Amino acid sequence: xxxxxxxxxxxxxxxxxxxxxxxxxxxxxxxxxxxxxxxxxxxxxxxxxxxxxxxxxxxxxxxxxxxxxxxxxxxxxxxxxxxxxxxxxxxxxxxxxxxxxxxxxxxxxxxxxxxxxxxxxxxxxxxxxxxxxxxxxxxxxxxxxxxxxxxxxxxxxxxxxxxxxxxxxxxxxxxxxxxxxxxxxxxxxxxxxxxxxxxxxxxxxxxxxxxxxxxxxxxxxxxxxxxxxxxxxxxxxxxxxxxxxxxxxxxxxxxxxxxxxxxxxxxxxxxxxxxxxxxxxxxxxxxxxxxxxxxxxxxxxxxxxxxxxxxxxxxxxxxxxxxxxxxxxxxxxxxxxxxxxxxxxxxxxxxxxxxxxxxxxxxxxxxxxxxxxxxxxxxxxxxxxxxxxxxxxxxxxxxxxx
Amino acid sequence: xxxxxxxxxxxxxxxxxxxxxxxxxxxxxxxxxxxxxxxxxxxxxxxxxxxxxxxxxxxxxxxxxxxxxxxxxxxxxxxxxxxxxxxxxxxxxxxxxxxxxxxxxxxxxxxxxxxxxxxxxxxxxxxxxxxxxxxxxxxxxxxxxxxxxxxxxxxxxxxxxxxxxxxxxxxxxxxxxxxxxxxxxxxxxxxxxxxxxxxxxxxxxxxxxxxxxxxxxxxxxxxx
Ligand SMILES: Nc1ncnc2c1ncn2[C@@H]1O[C@H](COP(=O)(O)OP(=O)(O)OP(=O)(O)O)[C@@H](O)[C@H]1O
Ligand SMILES: [Mg+2]
Numbered sequence: 210x211x212x213x214x215x216x217x218x219x220x221x222x223x224x225x226x227x228x229x230x231x232x233x234x235x236x237x238x239x240x241x242x243x244x245x246x247x248x249x250x251x252x253x254x255x256x257x258x259x260x261x262x263x264x265x266x267x268x269x270x271x272x273x274x275x276x277x278x279x280x281x282x283x284x285x286x287x288x289x290x291x292x293x294x295x296x297x298x299x300x301x302x303x304x305x306x307x308x309x310x311x312x313x314x315x316x317x318x319x320x321x322x323x324x325x326x327x328x329x330x331x332x333x334x335x336x337x338x339x340x341x342x343x344x345x346x347x348x349x350x351x352x353x354x355x356x357x358x359x360x361x362x363x364x365x366x367x368x369x370x371x372x373x374x375x376x377x378x379x380x381x382x383x384x385x386x387x388x389x390x391x392x393x394x395x396x397x398x399x400x401x402x403x404x405x406x407x408x409x410x411x412x413x414x415x416x417x418x419x420x421x422x423x424x425x426x427x428x429x430x431x432x433x434x435x436x437x438x439x440x441x442x443x444x445x446x447x448x449x450x451x452x453x454x455x456x457x458x459x460x461x462x463x464x465x466x467x468x469x470x471x472x473x474x475x476x477x478x479x480x481x482x483x484x485x486x487x488x489x490x491x492x493x494x495x496x497x498x499x500x501x502x503x504x505x506x507x508x509x510x511x512x513x514x515x516x517x518x519x520x521x522x523x524x525x526x527x528x529x530x531x532x533x534x535x536x537x538x539x540x541x542x543x544x545x546x547x548x549x550x551x552x553x554x555x556x557x558x559x560x561x562x563x564x565x566x567x568x569x570x571x572x573x574x575x576x577x578x579x580x581x582x583x584x585x586x587x588x589x590x591x592x593x594x595x596x597x598x599x600x601x602x603x604x605x606x607x608x609x610x611x
Numbered sequence: 612x613x614x615x616x617x618x619x620x621x622x623x624x625x626x627x628x629x630x631x632x633x634x635x636x637x638x639x640x641x642x643x644x645x646x647x648x649x650x651x652x653x654x655x656x657x658x659x660x661x662x663x664x665x666x667x668x669x670x671x672x673x674x675x676x677x678x679x680x681x682x683x684x685x686x687x688x689x690x691x692x693x694x695x696x697x698x699x700x701x702x703x704x705x706x707x708x709x710x711x712x713x714x715x716x717x718x719x720x721x722x723x724x725x726x727x728x729x730x731x732x733x734x735x736x737x738x739x740x741x742x743x744x745x746x747x748x749x750x751x752x753x754x755x756x757x758x759x760x761x762x763x764x765x766x767x768x769x770x771x772x773x774x775x776x777x778x779x780x781x782x783x784x785x786x787x788x789x790x791x792x793x794x795x796x797x798x799x800x801x802x803x804x805x806x807x808x809x810x811x812x813x814x815x816x817x818x819x820x821x822x823x824x825x826x827x828x829x830x831x832x833x834x835x
Binding site: 211212215216219220222223224504507508510511512513514515516517518519520521602603604605607 | 661664665669670671689690692693694695696697698700702704705706708709710711712713717721722724725726727751767
């Protein structure tokens, strides 16, 4: 084995063209697998997280929100808006058949705030009925969200003094939430009373109040619904859309399914790209090995003549291929790693889909997987060409290099 | 030690026109004994290389057997036959190039390193010196002239002090003086107990050989 390894190292170093081509292609293979895998996994993660964070079966929003930035936009992209429905509608929604639990949320758009480069969405949840925000806050392992304080999404910069100012009032930051890869990360959360307080200061500060004709003490921007066990979500949503005017009930599944479709499309494109890169790289590898097979033939004939068995030849060849494509794959996957993480923000914006970077464990697995696949490809193509060469008798091989 | 060929023959198909099935070597008996240098001469294309390759396990005969210590070499599996060739046989192929990515010295010790033998670098240097290429020890094999490569191959064939040496035109590109040196080395190996098969066009080979055969159109017959 040591013989094969030593010889492989020497050959790899002294056949720079051959080694470079193989290494480069292996790098390309590893890069495509890692970068592609990273993107698809991040998208899938984002979707999972979004689904979990949404936590509701149906989201009901005022009709006015349509076209101006739906809840979908608000939650996914952080598009901000102030739209409200009244207590009358909320009661009707709660009374609809099949509804097991409702929780209303009050959205408020901040003016430019110190924490944030753009306006942020402030979401007021009802601590008594909430079933979506509180579990999330609990996951951040903080002491919850006391009245008068806020919890901020992962993308909000928390100032050093841990207070943020909205409409002239200071609010201590109780906690920062874990990233979801969605617009939810750009929002600020507080209990309803606190946000209503903000709205009141806003009404005082702004020249034209955004709350004309709205009773901010009871109004809601969204009502989240959990349906009873065994009840069809679509039926409940249809029922609300028919019986309650001026609101739009959307099954969360269909919101997510839109994303899922987008994700499928993107995944398909990435899959096709990886496939194309692999097909191309493998073809080039096979062609290069075929071109170099005369050189190989000579080497193998000499080795055979001095007593190398097919097994020894295979070892030498495998060592060389593994070494060279291993180095190449390492470089390729490493480069992909270096590029993917800083570029994930850009990628997320470009795809307009929830995008959540996987954890270190998954990245390590992906990295190793990309290495193994690329080395395997190098081994197999080298092996196929070697097999063709060593298949015949050495006595015949020896004559062929004249 | 002896290696015994019993009725070995090799047929080939020619891909060109005409009769395309022919005997490169007709059924031949030949025994190579330790301590004997056997020379084979003959016209180009008469089947010398084909015979030599069959004897050292590189080319399977289409008829007959090659026996080493009473065992049919071609009945062994590739691994055993290869290891046998590595340990017991020194081959100077007619087209004797080396591994271009190794130095001359590394090429020469190749057979001894393959199955983990002792370090023979010292002996390799000695051989290269005798063959007049000592100063090329650390040059890559790809950079050698034809005659230099030939001498490297001779040194490589002798490195394991093999029981059987098959040298296929080892002096092809060498000057008369170096030809005598190579023949002297082979003669010396025979004196020390090796069985040597020397294929050559050199007329003065007879002076070094114990017996000479002539190959003609695939048929081997005693000559001179
Ligand atoms: N693989 C092969 N396929 C077809 N014909 C072959 C093959 N190998 C050898 N021959 C033919 O067999 C005959 C003997 O070839 P061989 O190489 O043994 O000759 P040789 O005596 O060594 O010649 P030289 O002195 O030129 O080296 C030649 O006519 C050659 O064309
Ligand atoms: Mg010949």
